[in-house]
Amino acid sequence: MINVLLAGFGGLGDQDHQTAMYLPAFTAHPAFRIAGVAATHPADEPRALAAAESAGVPYHADLATALSTVDAPVVSVAAPAQTRTDALLTAVRAGRHVLADKPFTPTRAEAEQVVAAAEGTGIVVAQHHRYHPMVTAGVAALRGGTVGLPWNVQVDFVVAGGHPCQDELLNFGGYPVDVVAALTNLPVLRVHATAAGPLTVLALGHEHGMTSTIVVGRTAPRAGVPEGRLAHHRYRVSGSHGVLVLDATKPAVTVSTASGLDRQWLPVDTLTGLLDDLHAVVTGAKPAGPTLDDALRTAAVLDAARRSLTEGVPVATDGGTA
Amino acid sequence: MERCFAELAERTSSTDAELAERTPNTDANAFGVVIVGTGMIAGLHIAALRSSTRARLVGLVDTDPARAAAASLANGGVRATTDLAEALAWPGVDGAIVCTPNGSHGAIAMAVAAAGKHLMIEKPLATSTAEATAVVDAFRERGLVLATAHTHRVYDYSMAVKAALDSGQVGEPQVIRATLLGGWIWGDWNAWVLDPARSGGHQLHNGVHLLDLVTWWMGATPDSVYARGRRQTATELPIYDYLEMVLRFPGDRVAVCEMSRAHRPSTTGHRDVLVIGTEGTVALPWDAEPSLVFGEQGVTALPPVSGSAFTRQLDAWLDGTPVAGGAEGLAAVAMAEAAEQSMASGQPVELTS
Known part of the structure; x- marks a missing residue:
C-alpha cells in the first residue's frame, strides 16, 4: 500500500475535486491508503478538516508541516487556484510524487516551473478522461492503423448544469485537448478560438497537417443529464483509411428502475484508470513523461486560445505568429 | 408570360400525401418549364416536374447534342436543343430550371432574365458575389421570381x-x-x-x-x-x-x-x-x-x-415564395x-x- 497525502481542497470557483473525486477514488483503490490531509489556504480548512475526519487521518493546517510529518510518497494536490502552483512546487521540491488536479496550473509558464522543479519525481496530471475505456481502446486502434493516418478530429465536450465557473475554457478545455493528444500524439501548433457564450470553439492545427475542432464548455441544465455531467462527449477521428467514432456518453451497461438509471462503463471508470497509471509511475513501472509532456502542451494550447479570443486571429502555441 | 405564380399556387395542393396520386401533367396551361443542363441533378428536378399538377416539362437544353438527345429520349421525346435562346423562345415556356456547371450560372441566369422567364437555379447562384448581385438585380428589376436551389x-x-x-x-x-x-x-x-x-x-x-x-x-x-x-x-x-x-x-x-x-x-x-x-x-x-x-x-x-424535397422546392417556386x-x-x-x-x-x- 502506498500512502497518500491529500493537499488542498479547492479549484476554480467553488470546486473541490479532492473531496468529490480523489478522496473516494484513493479510498477505493487497493494500492493506495490515505495517510494525511493538509490545507493549503484558509479557504481549504473546513473541507480539509471534514476530509481528515472522514478518512480518520491527521489534519495539518499547512502543507510544509504535513510533508515533514506524514510518511507519504504521493501527494494529491487539488489546491485553490491561488495556491495551486505553490502547493505543486512545495510537493515536488520535497521529492514527492504528485497527482495534480486539472487545470495543472493557470498558465503554461507556471506549468514549466513545476515540471522543472520535479526532477526525479513523478507527476501525473489528473486528465482522467484519457483513461476512459473508449479512449484507451481508441488509442490502441489508432496506433494499430485501424483508420490509417488521422487527418482530422472533431470533438464535443459539453457539460450540462452544475456550478458555472468564471473560466470554463480553463476549467474544461484541458480535458478534450488532452484526449486528442492521447489519441493522436500530435502536438498543436496553432489555435483559433471563437467564443460562443459559455462555450468555446477551438480550431487547432497539429503536426503533420492534422486539424481538430473542439466545442467545449457548459450549458444550462438538460433533462436526462445529471447536474454538472457531460451532455456531449464524443470524438470523430477521420483517417486516410476510415473513421473512428467514439461517444463516451454511451454506457456499456444501463440498469433501469423506477427510481432512475444506473449507467456503467466497462472495464473501469476513468478515476480508477488514472490511479492505476499513478501507481505505475510511482512504482517505476512506467515513466510519467507522456502525460506530463501533454500537460505542458495543453497549457500552451489554452494560453494560445486565450490570446486568440482576445486578438481574434489564430495564434501559435510557441508564442510566435500563426 | 403573364401567368401569375400565386394563381398557379391555388390550383392544387402539393402535400406529400397527395404525391402518389400525381400523374404527368399534360395541361397546356400549366406552368411551362425548360430544363437547362441535363446532368445528374436535372433528373431530380424533372422527376418533381413529372409529379406536379401545376407545372410541365416543355423541353431540355444541353450544350452537348448527344446528351440533349439522350435526355429527350429519356423524357418521352420532349423537345431538346443546344441553343438556350431558342429554348427560352419556345411557346409555353414560363420559367427555366438551370442545372449546368456552376461557372455558367451567372451568364445563363442573365439570359433567362432577359427573356423574361422565371428561374430556379441550382446552387450556387453564381461563382462570385459580383455576378450573383447582378443576377439578383436583374430578376428584381423585371419582377421575376428567382429561386436558388438550396434544397437542403x-x-x-x-x-x-x-x-x-x-x-x-x-x-x-x-x-x-x-x-x-x-x-x-x-x-x-x-x-x-x-x-x-x-x-x-x-x-x-x-x-x-x-x-x-x-x-x-x-x-x-x-x-x-x-x-x-x-x-x-x-x-x-x-x-x-x-x-x-x-x-x-x-x-x-x-x-x-x-x-x-x-x-x-x-x-x-x-x-x-x-x-x-x-x-x-x-x-x-x-x-x-x-x-x-x-x-x-x-x-x-x-x-x-x-416527401420529396425537390417537389417541395418546385411548389414553393411556383407559389412565388421560393425556399431560398x-x-x-x-x-x-x-x-x-x-x-x-x-x-x-x-x-x-x-x-x-
Missing part, C-alpha cells in the same frame, strides 16, 4: 431543426454543428467539379448547402468566416475535398460546418446536426437510424419514407467566397453586409 432547406431533417428552433424551446442557438460527410463521387480528373474555373471550388459547389442552412437556422448572417480546407484524396487536387468552416455570428454565436467528399470508405454517408441553445439542445446524431439492414454490403441504414430566393443565394455565395479567402490566407475573413 426542404429536407425533413433541416425542417425539423428549424421547427424546433422556431418553437423557442431551446432558446437562442449558441453553437450549431452541421456535418455532411461523404466519400468520393466526382469521377476522374475530367470532372468539372474539380476545375475551380467551372465549379468555383467545393465551398461554392457543396459548401453553400451548409452555409445556407446554418444561416437559416441561426436567423442571422455571420460576421466572419474562418475556414480550413484539405486535399485529402490527392495532394494534386485543385479544390479542397474536405471543408471546415467556422462562422461567427453576432451575439457570440458560432456555427461549425463540415462538408466532405474526402472520407473513407467511399460509401461514407454521415450527417450530424447538433444545436446547443441557451435553453436546450437539438440533436440529429449520425446514428439516429431506427432501421438498420445487416446485409452482404455491411450495415446500412434504411431511411424512412419521406436571390438574396439567400447571394448570401451563400458571399460566405463561400469569404471561406475561400480564409483558406488562402489562414486567417478569419470579416463579412460585410
Whole structure:
C-alpha cells in the first residue's frame, strides 16, 4: 500500500475535486491508503478538516508541516487556484510524487516551473478522461492503423448544469485537448478560438497537417443529464483509411428502475484508470513523461486560445505568429 | 408570360400525401418549364416536374447534342436543343430550371432574365458575389421570381431543426454543428467539379448547402468566416475535398460546418446536426437510424419514407415564395467566397453586409 497525502481542497470557483473525486477514488483503490490531509489556504480548512475526519487521518493546517510529518510518497494536490502552483512546487521540491488536479496550473509558464522543479519525481496530471475505456481502446486502434493516418478530429465536450465557473475554457478545455493528444500524439501548433457564450470553439492545427475542432464548455441544465455531467462527449477521428467514432456518453451497461438509471462503463471508470497509471509511475513501472509532456502542451494550447479570443486571429502555441 | 405564380399556387395542393396520386401533367396551361443542363441533378428536378399538377416539362437544353438527345429520349421525346435562346423562345415556356456547371450560372441566369422567364437555379447562384448581385438585380428589376436551389432547406431533417428552433424551446442557438460527410463521387480528373474555373471550388459547389442552412437556422448572417480546407484524396487536387468552416455570428454565436467528399470508405454517408441553445439542445446524431439492414454490403441504414424535397422546392417556386430566393443565394455565395479567402490566407475573413 502506498500512502497518500491529500493537499488542498479547492479549484476554480467553488470546486473541490479532492473531496468529490480523489478522496473516494484513493479510498477505493487497493494500492493506495490515505495517510494525511493538509490545507493549503484558509479557504481549504473546513473541507480539509471534514476530509481528515472522514478518512480518520491527521489534519495539518499547512502543507510544509504535513510533508515533514506524514510518511507519504504521493501527494494529491487539488489546491485553490491561488495556491495551486505553490502547493505543486512545495510537493515536488520535497521529492514527492504528485497527482495534480486539472487545470495543472493557470498558465503554461507556471506549468514549466513545476515540471522543472520535479526532477526525479513523478507527476501525473489528473486528465482522467484519457483513461476512459473508449479512449484507451481508441488509442490502441489508432496506433494499430485501424483508420490509417488521422487527418482530422472533431470533438464535443459539453457539460450540462452544475456550478458555472468564471473560466470554463480553463476549467474544461484541458480535458478534450488532452484526449486528442492521447489519441493522436500530435502536438498543436496553432489555435483559433471563437467564443460562443459559455462555450468555446477551438480550431487547432497539429503536426503533420492534422486539424481538430473542439466545442467545449457548459450549458444550462438538460433533462436526462445529471447536474454538472457531460451532455456531449464524443470524438470523430477521420483517417486516410476510415473513421473512428467514439461517444463516451454511451454506457456499456444501463440498469433501469423506477427510481432512475444506473449507467456503467466497462472495464473501469476513468478515476480508477488514472490511479492505476499513478501507481505505475510511482512504482517505476512506467515513466510519467507522456502525460506530463501533454500537460505542458495543453497549457500552451489554452494560453494560445486565450490570446486568440482576445486578438481574434489564430495564434501559435510557441508564442510566435500563426 | 403573364401567368401569375400565386394563381398557379391555388390550383392544387402539393402535400406529400397527395404525391402518389400525381400523374404527368399534360395541361397546356400549366406552368411551362425548360430544363437547362441535363446532368445528374436535372433528373431530380424533372422527376418533381413529372409529379406536379401545376407545372410541365416543355423541353431540355444541353450544350452537348448527344446528351440533349439522350435526355429527350429519356423524357418521352420532349423537345431538346443546344441553343438556350431558342429554348427560352419556345411557346409555353414560363420559367427555366438551370442545372449546368456552376461557372455558367451567372451568364445563363442573365439570359433567362432577359427573356423574361422565371428561374430556379441550382446552387450556387453564381461563382462570385459580383455576378450573383447582378443576377439578383436583374430578376428584381423585371419582377421575376428567382429561386436558388438550396434544397437542403426542404429536407425533413433541416425542417425539423428549424421547427424546433422556431418553437423557442431551446432558446437562442449558441453553437450549431452541421456535418455532411461523404466519400468520393466526382469521377476522374475530367470532372468539372474539380476545375475551380467551372465549379468555383467545393465551398461554392457543396459548401453553400451548409452555409445556407446554418444561416437559416441561426436567423442571422455571420460576421466572419474562418475556414480550413484539405486535399485529402490527392495532394494534386485543385479544390479542397474536405471543408471546415467556422462562422461567427453576432451575439457570440458560432456555427461549425463540415462538408466532405474526402472520407473513407467511399460509401461514407454521415450527417450530424447538433444545436446547443441557451435553453436546450437539438440533436440529429449520425446514428439516429431506427432501421438498420445487416446485409452482404455491411450495415446500412434504411431511411424512412419521406416527401420529396425537390417537389417541395418546385411548389414553393411556383407559389412565388421560393425556399431560398436571390438574396439567400447571394448570401451563400458571399460566405463561400469569404471561406475561400480564409483558406488562402489562414486567417478569419470579416463579412460585410
